[in-house]
Amino acid sequence: MADLLRDFRILLRVAWLTELEHKANFFISVIGALAFNAGQLLFIGVLLNAFGSIAGWTPAEVMVLFGIRMASHSMYAFFFRRVIDVDLVVHTGEFDRYLLRPTSPFLQLLTRRFNLQQFGDVIVAAAILAVALPKASITWHPLLALWLVIAIGAGGMLEGALQLARGALAFRLQNTQSLTALIDTVFGTYGNFPLQIFGTLGSILFTVVLPLAFVGWIPAAIVTGRTDSLWFPTWLAWLSPAVGVAGMAAAIFFFTRQSRHYSSPGS
Amino acid sequence: MIEVVELVKEFRKPQPTTGRLAGVRQLWAPRRTVRAVDQVGFAVERGEIVGYLGANGAGKSTTIKMLTGIVVPTSGTVTVNGLVPWANRKKHAYNIGVVFGQKTQLWFDLPLRVSLETIRDLYRIGAADYVSRIDEFDEVLQIKDFMDTPIRSLSLGQRMRGDLAGAMLHRPQVLYLDEPTVGLDVVAKQALRDFIAEQNRVHSTTVMITTHDMDDIEQLCRRIVLIDRGRVVYDGDLSSLKRRYLPFREVVITPGANADTAYIGAKHADRLENADGTISLRFDPERTSAAAVIAQAASTADIADLHVNEPKLEDVVRLIYAEAER
Numbered sequence: 001m002a003d004l005l006r007d008f009r010i011l012l013r014v015a016w017l018t019e020l021e022h023k024a025n026f027f028i029s030v031i032g033a034l035a036f037n038a039g040q041l042l043f044i045g046v047l048l049n050a051f052g053s054i055a056g057w058t059p060a061e062v063m064v065l066f067g068i069r070m071a072s073h074s075m076y077a078f079f080f081r082r083v084i085d086v087d088l089v090v091h092t093g094e095f096d097r098y099l100l101r102p103t104s105p106f107l108q109l110l111t112r113r114f115n116l117q118q119f120g121d122v123i124v125a126a127a128i129l130a131v132a133l134p135k136a137s138i139t140w141h142p143l144l145a146l147w148l149v150i151a152i153g154a155g156g157m158l159e160g161a162l163q164l165a166r167g168a169l170a171f172r173l174q175n176t177q178s179l180t181a182l183i184d185t186v187f188g189t190y191g192n193f194p195l196q197i198f199g200t201l202g203s204i205l206f207t208v209v210l211p212l213a214f215v216g217w218i219p220a221a222i223v224t225g226r227t228d229s230l231w232f233p234t235w236l237a238w239l240s241p242a243v244g245v246a247g248m249a250a251a252i253f254f255f256t257r258q259s260r261h262y263s264s265p266g267s
Numbered sequence: 268m269i270e271v272v273e274l275v276k277e278f279r280k281p282q283p284t285t286g287r288l289a290g291v292r293q294l295w296a297p298r299r300t301v302r303a304v305d306q307v308g309f310a311v312e313r314g315e316i317v318g319y320l321g322a323n324g325a326g327k328s329t330t331i332k333m334l335t336g337i338v339v340p341t342s343g344t345v346t347v348n349g350l351v352p353w354a355n356r357k358k359h360a361y362n363i364g365v366v367f368g369q370k371t372q373l374w375f376d377l378p379l380r381v382s383l384e385t386i387r388d389l390y391r392i393g394a395a396d397y398v399s400r401i402d403e404f405d406e407v408l409q410i411k412d413f414m415d416t417p418i419r420s421l422s423l424g425q426r427m428r429g430d431l432a433g434a435m436l437h438r439p440q441v442l443y444l445d446e447p448t449v450g451l452d453v454v455a456k457q458a459l460r461d462f463i464a465e466q467n468r469v470h471s472t473t474v475m476i477t478t479h480d481m482d483d484i485e486q487l488c489r490r491i492v493l494i495d496r497g498r499v500v501y502d503g504d505l506s507s508l509k510r511r512y513l514p515f516r517e518v519v520i521t522p523g524a525n526a527d528t529a530y531i532g533a534k535h536a537d538r539l540e541n542a543d544g545t546i547s548l549r550f551d552p553e554r555t556s557a558a559a560v561i562a563q564a565a566s567t568a569d570i571a572d573l574h575v576n577e578p579k580l581e582d583v584v585r586l587i588y589a590e591a592e593r
C-alpha cells in the first residue's frame with residue numbers, strides 16, 4: 001500500500017508535467033465545464049419554477065440532490081475520469097508499457113493525464129452545495145457531515161466503477177465507446193431527479209439495475225431527512241456508500257481479469 | 268534464464284460488425300482464429316545473445332510479448348528467471364528490459380530526462396546508481412546530448428538510444444529487443460549494437476533480439492532461433508546455420524587482359540562463367556580450401572583481381588524461406 005502511494009506520487013508528477021505541456025487546454029476546458037453545467041442548472045431551474053417542487057421534494061431539496069450528484073461526479077471526474085481512455089490505451093498499445101512497469105496498470109491508467117480540467121466540475125459542485133445546503137432545512141450533526149463526504153466519495157467511485165467495467169470490455173471488443181457516452185448521459189440526466197418520480201418500479205430499477213440512486217438520490221434523502229421517499233428501509237440507506245466502494249473493488253478486479261485478454265496491437 | 272515449452276498463442280478475432288449496436292452484436296459475432304505461435308520451445312542460458320528470426324508475420328513479436336508478460340499464452344509455459352511473466356508481473360518487471368522499434372516505452376510529451384527519472388523512481392534506483400549508470404550509458408549512446416528534448420521531438424536514432432537507456436536503467440538480467448534497428452542510420456545502428464554487446468559482456472545480460480538487419484545478427488548473435496509460421500525451424504549457432512543451408516563458398520576471379528580464361532580452374536571446384544566476364548570457382552570447404560583454390564587458379568592463368576564470397580545470412584534466410592514455402 002505504501003508502495004502504491006509512492007508510485008501514485010511518482011506518476012502524478014509525470015501526469016502534472018504532461019498537463020503543463022498542454023496548459024492552453026486548461027482554461028478552455030474549465031470554461032467548457034462551467035458552460036455545460038450552467039446549462040444543466042438552467043434546466044433544473046426551469047423545472048423547479050414550472051412545478052415548484054418535484055415529486056414532493058422542495059426546490060431546495062432538489063438543489064441539494066443536484067449538488068450531491070455534481071459533487072460525486074466531480075470526484076469521479078477528478079480521480080477516475082481516465083478510465084474512459086481504456087479503449088485508446090488498448091488500441092494504441094500504450095497498455096504494453098503499463099504491463100512492463102513494476103506497478104499497478106490501473107494506477108498508470110488513472111494517472112496517464114492529470115485531470116486539471118475537471119476542476120471546473122469541482123468548482124460548480126461546491127458552488128451549488130454552498131447555495132443549496134443552507135436553504136434546505138437540515139439538522140446538522142458532525143457525523144452526518146462526515147457521512148455526506150463519504151457518500152460523495154463513494155458516489156464518485158460507483159460512477160468510476162461503471163465506466164471502468166465498460167472500459168474493461170475494450171480488451172475483447174471493439175466499438176464499446178458508445179456505452180461511455182450512454183453512462184454519462186444517463187447519470188447526467190436521470191441522476192439529477194428524485195427518483196420516486198419514476199414510480200416504485202422506476203426507482204427500484206435505478207437502484208438495482210442502473211445504480212443511479214447512490215450518486216444523488218439516497219444521500220440527498222438522508223441529508224434532507226426525506227428517507228420517506230425511498231423504497232427500502234432507512235438503515236440500508238445509511239449503508240449505501242458501501243456499494244460504491246464494493247463496486248470499485250469489483251470493477252478493478254474485472255478490469256484486471258479482462259486485461260489477460262489484451263492482445264497488444266502491432267509488431 | 269528463459270525456458271519456453273510448447274508455447275502457443277491463438278488470436279481470436281471477431282468479424283468486424285458495424286451499424287446499430289455494433290458493440291453489443293459483436294459479442295455474438297463469429298470469430299476466426301489465427302495461430303500466431305505454434306508449439307514453440309527453447310531454453311536460453313544466462314549471458315547468451317539469441318537472434319530470433321523469421322519472416323514478417325512469423326510470430327516473433329507475439330513470442331516476445333509472451334516472454335515479457337504483455338500477452339498471456341493460449342497454452343504452454345514460459346518461465347524467465349524462475350518467474351511466470353504474466354502471473355508474477357511486478358517481480359518479473361525488475362528482471363527484464365524491453366525495447367520495441369515501433370513504439371516508445373517513454374513519456375512522449377516530456378523530455379528524456381523526466382522519463383529516465385520516472386523510471387528511476389518507479390524501480391527504486393538509488394541516486395548514486397542512477398548517476399553512474401547514466402554516465403556509463405552516455406559513453407556509448409551519447410544520451411546527454413538530448414536529455415532535455417521531449418521524446419516526440421527526438422530523431423528515430425535518438426529515440427531508440429533513449430529507449431535503450433530506459434530499458435537498461437534498472438539493470439535487468441534479460442533484454443528483449445524487437446526490431447530495434449529498423450529505419451536507423453548506420454551510426455545509430457552501430458551505437459546500439461556496441462551498447463548491447465557491452466551490456467552483455469560486462470553484466471552478462473541475456474539478450475533476445477529480432478531483426479531483419481544481417482549486420483545486427485552477424486555482429487551480435489552467437490545463436491539463432493528461426494521461426495516460420497509460428498514454428499521453430501532452426502535452433503543452433505550461426506556458423507552451422509550457414510553451413511547447413513549454404514555448403515558452398517566461391518572464389519570470384521577477374522581474369523587479366525590477356526589471360527586464356529578457358530584454363531582457369533581448380534581441383535574440387537565447379538567452374539561458372541558469369542555474365543560480367545568473371546569466373547566463379549565454387550567449392551565445398553570440407554573438401555578444399557579457399558587458399559588452395561586461389562593458388563591453383565593463379566597458376567593456370569593471369570589474374571587481375573579476385574575475392575572470396577562468404578556465405579551471407581541473407582542468402583541463408585532467403586533459402587530457408589523458399590524451402591518453407593514449398
Ligand SMILES: Nc1ncnc2c1ncn2[C@@H]1O[C@H](COP(=O)(O)OP(=O)(O)O)[C@@H](O)[C@H]1O
Nearest residue numbers: 263264265267278303323324325326327328329
Ligand atoms: N493483436 C493481434 N491480433 C490478431 N492477430 C495478431 C495480433 N498480433 C499478431 N497477430 C497475427 O499473428 C501473426 C504473427 O504476428 P507477429 O508476432 O507480429 O509476427 P512477426 O513479429 O514475426 O512479424 C500474424 O499473422 C499476425 O497477423
Ligand SMILES: [Mg+2]
Nearest residue numbers: 267327328329
Ligand atoms: Mg514483429
